[in-house]
Amino acid sequence: MLQLRHRIRPFVWSKLGDGKDTSIWFDRWVEQCPLSPMISARQIIRAGFSLDSRVANLCYNGVWNWPDQWRSDYPILNSLPGPMLQSEIKDELGWVDVEGNVTDYSSKACWNTIRMTQAEVSWSHVIWFSQSIPRHAFLVWLIVRKKLKTQDMLMQWNKNGNSNFNLMCCSLCKKGPDSHNHLIFECSFSSQIWSRVKILAEVPYVSNKWEDVLHWLIIKSKLRSFKNVIGRLLVAATAYFVWQERNLRLFIHQTRPPDVIIIQIKSTIRLKLVTFRFKNTMVVDHWLKVWKVPREIGFIKK
Incomplete structure (x- = not known):
């Protein structure tokens, strides 16, 4: 699975709770993520953020703490919904199946998602x-x-x-x-x-x-x-x-x-x-x- 992580990563979904275990840059927790392909590591550091920043570090009461310039430089940030974090619930990893539903991970779900499918043969x-x-x-x-x-x-x-x-x-x-x-x-x-x-x-x-x-x-x-x-x-x-x-x-x-x-x-x-x-x-x-x-x-x- 490590060798296939480039194929598996798009199907790994972070279900937000308190937002403390989900990377703001590298994890997928909404459809627009991950943000790392659009915002370079240099721009992240220049803005005073860390590459280890979590969702909880940049969102407070559903409001994002983006630099004003970023809102024009990276319009995608304006479409990100502000999550209402729940301090008593931890983040969990889920799996996006072939129908786009977020489910619990299983090796069967992983295999059915990444494999090539064809019509079942008669034999x-x-x-x-x-x-x-x-x-x-x-x-x-x-x-x-x-x-x-x-x-x-x-x-x-x-x-x-x-x-x-x-x-x-x-x-x-x-x-x-x-x-x-x-x-x-x-x-x-x-x-x-x-x-x-x-x-x-x-x-x-x-x-x-x-x-x-x-x-x-x-x-x-x-x-x-x-x-x-x-x-x-x-x-x-x-x-x-x-x-x-x-x-x-x-x-x-x-x-x-x-x-x-x-x-x-x-x-x-x-x-x-x-x-x-x-x-x-x-x-x-x-x-x-x-x-x-x-x-x-x-x-x-x-």
Whole structure:
């Protein structure tokens, strides 16, 4: 935040009380402030004021103590309202939000004010939801935005026509291309994994093509049912461990059979489910049995 203070400072607002903690020159307490860009430090010192002067030092009973010459040299001073200071109340810092309202400061308010905003994409709830596993969610975000460093992406950097780029193929099946669509989940290796784990989410009808998987996730993403949460977790975990296996084979020549990866996926989801809090319903009981999660864990009794 210190590095961003040039962007944050315009949104920091001083709510006047006794005026003893608010700089008359450098703080923002009315729309016309701060005054320092208009009145130089030299002029402030020449007029007999201090750079450390507070609002209380120059305002008494709502009347400003400006030099007469300043009123013509700096017309903006004539538009400054004279605040009625309250000796029993201390000054407080506030935050001006995106709508121009002065509110209490929070990191959320700060972020929402300075960040660039755009329309929400249709897949946002597919990736970012309270029960997600962060590292899995980040990988799905990369997949959705076509940002994984697969061969089809690296080909875009092949400006010199290096023929080695054309020789690489999928490190999992050794047949298809090393591309987003092939890897998730059209490759015979990843397809085998996805076909077996999707049964645990009771969605056998979802195909192995990423576009179809993403379309199904988008349709269900805003539903908070147990089944839909598991479906999103399962897709993300499968993609994560498939991508991990691809990199292990490509860079350190380590291989694992599909059964081992499936066990890892199940174990990861099961450990995540253990952290949830459930209502004691028949639907929840069904899913806990499917995933072999003890019923005693995480229940909210009716």
